[in-house]
Amino acid sequence: MPPIPAGLDPARIEARLRAYEAFGIHRTGWPGDDKTTEWLRAELGAAGVASEAQRFAFPRVEVQRARLTWSDGFVDGEPMYDGGFTRIGGLTGDLGEDGDPEPFGKILIATSAMKGDRKWVAPEARAHYAALENEGVLGIVVPIGDAEGEIILRNAEHIRQPFGVPVLQVASKHARYLNAALLQGGEATLEVDGDRLNSRATNVIATLPGSDESAEPIVVMTPKSGWFTCTAERGGGIAIWLSLAEGLAALPARRRTVHFVASSGHELHHQGLEEYMKQRPALAKGAHVWLHLGASIGAKRAVARMGAADEALHSATTAALASAGIEGYEAMEVGQPGGGEARNIAQHGGRYVTFLGGHPYFHSPQDTFEKAGDPASVARWGTAMWTVLTGLLD
Structure with a gap:
């Protein structure tokens, strides 16, 4: 195996995790996301890797107010980006709880979400919310929240085809006030005052040419956007992505071309990756392998998973993890891509290896280096x- 890239030194990883965190909130097209693009390109350039910022259009959600108000209190939150909006001034109706036999004209509090019912935040929650809308x-x-009650947010899987009912996500630490209400x-007013605007964000893309143009290329992908600082959710994948690019660039030669993409739009149904694939329609199925560096790689107390498209890739990846001393992860069944960007590749019949998972502060504003970063684990x-990557080059 070629020498391990210097970028996989834990000290270097820590510096990169902290740099990524310092850009602030990484929502698609926000300043922190744009700064990440500039930084990634600078890091690649320092290693002699030419890159470009690939612009793409996406529906940007702008929120003026997201609040529930009742007679003697209120709580602010975040709307589901693929849900509906209220008119200015909000909607007023009686409060009810989920399971209410007469929900028509009411604002429902999803009390079962406080008990761990995941249907409210499932990727395919659209049908659930549409059914409630049909009931009036x-x-x-x-x-919903992390272990300390701070808000966690659901990805907007239906951002291009939003459902109609407005949904306000609030931190679970406010549950006692909602129960009291x-x-x-009596009545309450729900305000989800916002709009979807046409905007643009950027992917970072690069290509390291191989010596054999007829050989199927490899694609190394990682998302770079998310709801908050996303230090452990996204930082591990980003640090490794940079290190792999630097390591390959330092090799004297390689047979296969390797493409790199750090995609925005992750929390919005993988909008950036979809654009990347749209511009390269043959690559989804035509690549030798897509290596997906997904969520929470190396995070503290991570729930880690690995998956691969076929038995050969699955076995090779399992062996690589064992050689690195990694244990305690879930090896998904062969052919199961999980919920990250590898599912896009699987839908097109492509080959992939995917690393992904969660951690206690996943999708929470508390996903910071101090709470969730573990550079040695990322290394x-x-x-x-x-x-895995170097084993696929020939």
Whole structure:
């Protein structure tokens, strides 16, 4: 195996995790996302890797107010970006809880979400919300949070085809106030005052040419956007992505061309990756392998998973993880891509290896280096990915 890239040194990884965190909130097209594009290109350039910023259009959600108000209190939150909006001034109706036998004209509090019912935040929640809208529900409030009660947000899987009912996500630490409002009864006003605007964001893309133009290329992809600082959710994949590019650039030669893409739009149904694939329609199925560096790689207390499109890739990846001393992860069944960007590749019949997972502060504003970063763990995972990648070059 070629020498392990210097970028996989834990000290270098820590510096990159902290740099990524310092850009702030990384939502698609926000300043932190744009700064990440500039930074990634500068890091690649320092290693002699030419890159470009690939612009793409996306529906940007602008929110003026997201609040539930009742007679003696209120709570602010975040709307589901693929849900509906209220008119200015909001919608007023009686409060009810999920399971209410007469939900028509009411604002429902998803009390079962406080007990761990995942249907409110599932990727395919559209049908659930559409059914409630058909019953005449005016709006819905979903209390959900991390272990300390801070808000966590659901990805907007239906951003291009949003459902109609407005849904307000609020931190679970406010649940006691919502329960008190339910017991008190009476009316409340839900304000989800926002709009979807045409905007643009950027992917970072690069190509390291191989010596054999007839050989199927490899694609190394990682998302770069997310709801908050996303230090552990996105940072590990980004640090490894940079290290793999630097390591390959330092090799004297390689047979296969390797493409690199750090995509924005992750939290919006993978909008950036979709654009990348749209511009390269043959690549989804035509690549030798897509290596997906997904969520929470090397995070503290991560729930880690690995998947691969076929038995050969699955076995090679399992062996690479073992050689790096990595244990305690879930090896998904062969052919299962999980919920990250590898599913886009699987839908097109492409081959992939995917690394992904969650951690206690996943999709929370508390996903910071101090709470969730573990550079030594990221380094171990990165070493395994280097083994996988270099084993695919010939």
